[in-house]
Structures are given as structure tokens and as C-alpha cells.
Amino acid sequence: MSDITNTVRILHLEDSARDAALIHDLLDAGGGHYEMIRAENREQFAAALEQPGFDLVLCDFNLLDFDGLSALKLVKQRLPKIPVIIVSGTIDAEEAVECLKNGATDYLLKQRLERLPSAIERTLNEAAAKRQRQQTQDRLNQSEERFRQLAEHIEEVFWMKDLAQNRIIYISPAYETVWGRTCASLYASPQNWLEAIHPEDRERIVHSTLTNQPTGTYDEEYRIIRPDGKIHWIHDRAFPVRNQTGEVYRIAGVATDMTERKQAERVARRSQRLESIGTLAGGVAHDLNNALAPILMSVELLKLDYPKEAETIETIETSAKRGADMVRQLLTFAKGAEGERVLIQSAHLLKELEKIMKGSFPKNLQLVVKHDSKLPMVMGDATQLHQVLLNLCVNARDAMPHGGTLTLEAQSMEVDAVYASAVPDAKPGKYLALRVRDTGTGIPPEILDRIFDPFFTTKGPDKGTGLGLSTVLGIVKGYGGFLEVHSQPGQGSTFTVYLPADAAGSDTQHLTKAAVEFRGQGETILLVDDEPAVREVGRAVLRRLNFKPLTATDGADGLMQAAEHRTELRAIITDQHMPHMDGLTFVRALRRMLPDIPVMVASGRLDDAVAEEFKTLGVTSRLDKPFTAPQLAEMLKNLLAPN
Numbered sequence: 001m002s003d004i005t006n007t008v009r010i011l012h013l014e015d016s017a018r019d020a021a022l023i024h025d026l027l028d029a030g031g032g033h034y035e036m037i038r039a040e041n042r043e044q045f046a047a048a049l050e051q052p053g054f055d056l057v058l059c060d061f062n063l064l065d066f067d068g069l070s071a072l073k074l075v076k077q078r079l080p081k082i083p084v085i086i087v088s089g090t091i092d093a094e095e096a097v098e099c100l101k102n103g104a105t106d107y108l109l110k111q112r113l114e115r116l117p118s119a120i121e122r123t124l125n126e127a128a129a130k131r132q133r134q135q136t137q138d139r140l141n142q143s144e145e146r147f148r149q150l151a152e153h154i155e156e157v158f159w160m161k162d163l164a165q166n167r168i169i170y171i172s173p174a175y176e177t178v179w180g181r182t183c184a185s186l187y188a189s190p191q192n193w194l195e196a197i198h199p200e201d202r203e204r205i206v207h208s209t210l211t212n213q214p215t216g217t218y219d220e221e222y223r224i225i226r227p228d229g230k231i232h233w234i235h236d237r238a239f240p241v242r243n244q245t246g247e248v249y250r251i252a253g254v255a256t257d258m259t260e261r262k263q264a265e266r267v268a269r270r271s272q273r274l275e276s277i278g279t280l281a282g283g284v285a286h287d288l289n290n291a292l293a294p295i296l297m298s299v300e301l302l303k304l305d306y307p308k309e310a311e312t313i314e315t316i317e318t319s320a321k322r323g324a325d326m327v328r329q330l331l332t333f334a335k336g337a338e339g340e341r342v343l344i345q346s347a348h349l350l351k352e353l354e355k356i357m358k359g360s361f362p363k364n365l366q367l368v369v370k371h372d373s374k375l376p377m378v379m380g381d382a383t384q385l386h387q388v389l390l391n392l393c394v395n396a397r398d399a400m401p402h403g404g405t406l407t408l409e410a411q412s413m414e415v416d417a418v419y420a421s422a423v424p425d426a427k428p429g430k431y432l433a434l435r436v437r438d439t440g441t442g443i444p445p446e447i448l449d450r451i452f453d454p455f456f457t458t459k460g461p462d463k464g465t466g467l468g469l470s471t472v473l474g475i476v477k478g479y480g481g482f483l484e485v486h487s488q489p490g491q492g493s494t495f496t497v498y499l500p501a502d503a504a505g506s507d508t509q510h511l512t513k514a515a516v517e518f519r520g521q522g523e524t525i526l527l528v529d530d531e532p533a534v535r536e537v538g539r540a541v542l543r544r545l546n547f548k549p550l551t552a553t554d555g556a557d558g559l560m561q562a563a564e565h566r567t568e569l570r571a572i573i574t575d576q577h578m579p580h581m582d583g584l585t586f587v588r589a590l591r592r593m594l595p596d597i598p599v600m601v602a603s604g605r606l607d608d609a610v611a612e613e614f615k616t617l618g619v620t621s622r623l624d625k626p627f628t629a630p631q632l633a634e635m636l637k638n639l640l641a642p643n
Contacts, residue, residue, distance in 0.1 A: 007033040030117040049078040061088030157255040180226035198223035216240025289604025292626035294533040295320040300629035346375040364403030371410035376501030392436040399440025409435040425482040431498040443487040520547040523570035528558035530578040555581030576603040
């Protein structure tokens with residue numbers, strides 16, 4: 001009885017006091033620790049079963065008012081986990097078998113009581129082992145239930161495969177969401193998983209799974225095609241499950257739907273490409289502007305010197321301006337550069353946009369551009385207004401995949417109080433109306449109210465971000481304007497942008513004429529630029545405007561020229577991008593020498609941060625390259641004007 005170290009509580013059903021004492025003495029003589037509670041009849045036995053803490057029941061089979069089989073059934077009802085040993089002086093084989101069927105652990109004849117201690121020890125040990133196994137199983141069941149709850153509530157797909165049976169034995173419910181197929185279909189045939197993989201990825205994944213199956217480990221990305229035709233990206237990782245001998249007998253895996261992440265990566269790469277294009281565009285623009293600047297500045301001089309060649313010179317001027325426009329568009333649409341708000345001629349805006357659309361829109365679109373002969377000017381940023389019209393025109397183009405007519409109109413409109421009260425954000429006044437009309441598919445009424453919501457789009461993930469119209473609305477509202485939309489399915493759409501007209505309205509021809517007539521009084525002007533052609537033509541233009549020109553090749557040379565001519569120097573014109581010392585560094589040093597001298601920046605590319613730094617140094621005059629002689633004259637007139 002060495003295995004039994006604690007006191008064992010035994011409920012003993014025995015109506016014979018002599019037999020009860022005999023069994024008690026036998027157990028005490030064996031060296032065990034027993035607490036015997038005796039019941040002589042049914043009533044005492046039933047009452048004793050209400051007490052907790054029994055480890056074993058010894059039960060006589062033949063009693064005066066009771067029998068062992070009935071007692072056994074009563075024990076199994078009250079204390080089903082307590083082992084029962086039948087001890088009887090007379091029990092036949094059939095009765096013994098019946099007792100065993102009803103849950104008895106063992107039975108002994110009183111004639112062989114010497115076997116009782118070992119039978120009790122064996123029974124208690126088996127009961128303890130059974131309890132241990134049950135506790136282990138209970139913990140396993142709890143762990144499995146916790147695992148199942150976790151697996152069934154995560155977005156990732158958890159799966160497990162049995163290698164011997166070569167079949168999926170578990171797949172979490174997320175499979176139905178990601179794959180768009182039922183779990184039952186995968187249990188029925190693992191081939192369904194293979195058939196869902198994109199044909200371009202299938203061979204690679206099959207090879208990877210077969211190659212890595214012995215180790216149960218792989219990490220792959222692949223595409224699946226859902227029943228609805230949508231393609232999803234999957235990140236699938238597998239891990240080995242080993243048996244007690246260390247062999248891999250199962251493979252567990254986690255599959256993650258990474259479609260949104262892939263889309264975000266594509267957007268990020270596209271943004272990086274656009275940023276790279278913008279950087280490249282800035283460098284190209286700087287070089288092109290330096291090449292075009294001498295041509296445009298020379299045109300006015302050539303017109304004066306060769307009046308008979310005016311037609312040829314105008315052709316050169318038109319081509320140079322066209323090149324300058326192309327550079328400006330490159331910066332505007334590739335880099336998104338923005339300038340300060342200035343007076344904008346609407347007709348010029350439409351012409352520039354017409355050039356872009358004719359060169360890039362499909363040939364099956366008929367483009368119609370029309371506007372009033374006299375259009376009001378608007379105060380704004382040309383880049384932003386380009387963006388407004390281009391976004392609307394691109395949407396119109398996309399609404400006509402099989403061709404149609406795209407109409408771009410501009411007209412002056414007077415909005416009265418009655419009309420303004422019926423349109424959100426509208427106020428009475430004079431407006432420039434810019435209208436984009438298409439003959440495309442139209443907009444369904446159920447989504448018409450949502451088209452300006454950020455990120456709302458009916459286009460595919462690679463064809464639109466859903467920010468175009470929300471950007472348009474934001475810009476228009478920022479200008480104090482409003483927007484109207486009219487559309488019917490199958491009958492096209494019309495977007496009309498209303499921008500407040502400039503009250504003063506300026507005459508650019510008058511400004512140009514005034515600029516041409518402006519002449520200096522012999523003031524000394526320093527021109528700092530690293531391009532020899534810009535310096536030579538600039539020197540000639542300044543002389544023609546009755547100035548005394550000085551030139552410098554870069555900022556360092558400019559400082560030396562400024563120091564040498566500091567008493568006579570009246571104003572300075574400087575480029576920004578120059579070797580050795582750029583314009584900003586030059587002006588910083590210059591301010592310590594000549595803190596009050598007027599300075600103008602003439603550059604083909606000026607970042608916003610650099611422009612702000614120039615302003616902190618008192619440099620607010622800016623002339624974008626390439627520029628004409630009249631534009632230079634106008635800027636000098638303002639720069640030298642008395643305060």
C-alpha cells in the first residue's frame with residue numbers, strides 16, 4: 001500500500017458487524033491509512049452518500065432490505081466518479097457481470113479477502129490516473145475552445161492540414177470572407193484552394209508547398225481570384241506541428257489578406273514616381289528656362305532693330321513662348337508648383353487647357369472650346385485653376401470610354417439674389433462661369449449627392465483616388481465661388497464652376513505698353529546669372545532701357561561687383577540656382593553690406609521655402625524665367641519706384 005500516502009475515506013455498506021470488523025482489521029493490518037464509515041441499510045447508505053469526500057465505496061451484494069446492484073446504481077446517481085468494489089459472500093457470474101456493466105470497478109468474494117488491500121490500491125491508483133487524464137483532457141478542451149474562439153474571430157485565415165491524410169482538417173470562418181468560398185467546399189476538396197490561385201502564381205506556389213512540406217515551413221505571397229472576379233493578394237505562412245517523436249505530422253498556417261496594403265504600396269510608389277518626375281521636371285525646367293530666356297528678351301530688341309523682319313521675329317517669339325508654356329505646364333502638372341494669386345485672363349487659361357487635351361485625350365473625343373469675346377478676369381493661382389478644369393475634363397473623358405463630345409465653355413454671368421438663394425454657397429454678384437459638359441454615361445441619382453465626398457469614387461483602384469472632385473470643390477470654395485452639377489444617366493453631365501470676377505478688371509495691353517515706354521535714368525543695375533547668354537542679352541536689354549548694366553557669373557562674383565560699385569549701385573537682379581554660391585546665400589551676404597538695396601529674383605524654379613526665405617531678407621520682387629523685355633521693364637519700374 002506504499003502508493004497510498006493520504007488517508008482514504010471509505011464508505012462501507014455492510015449489514016454484518018462481524019464482516020465489517022474483519023475487513024477493517026484487514027486494512028489496518030496492511031499499513032494503509034483508512035477512515036471507514038459504515039452503513040448497515042438503505043437509509044444509512046443513502047444518508048452517507050450526501051456527505052462529501054469519499055474516495056471509495058465497498059459494497060456487500062446481499063443485504064436484508066437492499067442489494068449490491070441497487071446500491072451501485074444509487075452511487076452512480078449521487079457520486080458518479082467514485083469507484084465501487086463489490087464484496088460478497090455469494091455472487092454468481094451473471095450478477096458479477098451485471099455489476100461491472102453498471103459501473104463497478106471490481107468484485108471480490110469474502111472467502112478471498114486477502115486480495116482486498118491490493119484491489120483497493122489498484123482501484124485508487126486507476127481512479128487517480130483517470131482523474132489526471134480527465135483533468136488533462138479538460139485543459140485540452142479548454143485550450144481548444146479558446147483557440148477556436150480566437151481563430152474564429154480574427155481577420156486572418158487559420159488552417160491546419162493533416163499530412164498522412166493529405167487534407168485540410170480545419171479552416172477558420174475568415175476563409176469565406178477572404179476567398180469568397182465556403183469552408184465546406186475546401187473540406188470536400190483541397191483542390192479548390194489550388195484552383196483559386198491566380199494562374200500566373202499557381203505553379204510557383206505548388207512547387208513551394210511540395211518542396212517545403214517535409215519541414216512544414218514556408219512563407220509565400222500570391223494572388224487569388226474570387227468567384228466574383230476580384231483579385232486579392234494573400235500572405236500565407238506555414239509552421240510545423242510535431243508528434244511526440246518529433247516528426248512533422250501536421251502543418252498549421254495563417255493566411256492574411258494583404259490586398260489593401262498592396263494597394264497602399266502602389267499608391268506610395270506612384271507618389272514616389274510623381275515626386276521623382278517633379279524633381280526631374282524642376283531640373284529640366286531650369287535648363288530650358290535659361291535657354292528660352294535670352295530668346296524672349298531678345299525679341300523686343302530685334303523688333304526695334306529689324307522692323308522689316310517683324311513677321312519672322314514674331315514667329316520666333318511665338319515658338320519661344322510655346323516652349324515656355326510647355327515648361328510651365330510641366331512644372332504645374334508634374335510637380336504641382338503653385339504661385340501667388342494674380343490676375344488671370346480666362347481666355348488664356350482655356351487655350352492652355354485646350355493644348356493639353358488635344359495632345360493627350362483620345363482621338364475619339366470631339367473637343368469643343370468656346371467663350372465670350374470679353375471675359376472678366378479673376379484673381380487666383382493659375383496652377384489651382386488648371387487643376388480645377390483638368391480634373392473636370394478628365395472625369396468627362398472617363399465618362400465617354402467609347403467617344404463623344406467634350407465641351408469647355410467660359411462666359412460672364414451676373415448672379416442675382418433670387419438665383420443665389422436657390423443654390424448652396426452662391427452669393428449675388430458678377431462671376432466667371434467655367435462649364436465642362438460631356439455626352440457620356442451620366443451619374444446615377446443615388447450617388448449624385450456623394451460625388452464630392454473625399455475618397456468616394458466609382459473608378460477602379462488604379463484609375464482614381466476619389467479626391468478629384470473634393471479637391472475641385474475645396475478650391476472653388478476657397479475662391480468664394482460655388483459649383484453646380486446637372487446629370488442624368490445616359491445623357492451626360494455638366495459641371496459649372498462660378499468664380500468671382502475681379503472688380504477692377506485689368507487691361508494687360510495697357511500694362512505692357514506702359515512697361516515698354518518705361519526708361520531708366522542711367523541707374524547702375526547688377527545682373528547676377530551663371531548663364532552667359534542670359535547675361536549678354538540682359539546687358540543689351542538694360543542698355544536699351546537706359547540703364548548702366550553690370551554682370552556677375554555667380555553669387556561670389558556678385559559680392560565682389562557689389563563691393564566695388566557699392567556707391568553707385570541702384571538695384572540687383574539675381575538668379576537662384578548658380579554654382580559656387582546660389583542666389584539666397586548671395587543675398588544673405590549682400591544684406592550685411594547693402595541692407596537696403598532693392599533686389600529682384602529672376603529664376604525658372606523657386607521652391608516655396610526658398611521664396612519665403614527671400615521674403616525674410618526683404619526680397620519680394622520675383623520674375624519667373626523665361627521673361628520678355630517688357631516684363632523686365634515693368635518689374636524694374638516697380639522695383640525703382642519711390643516709397
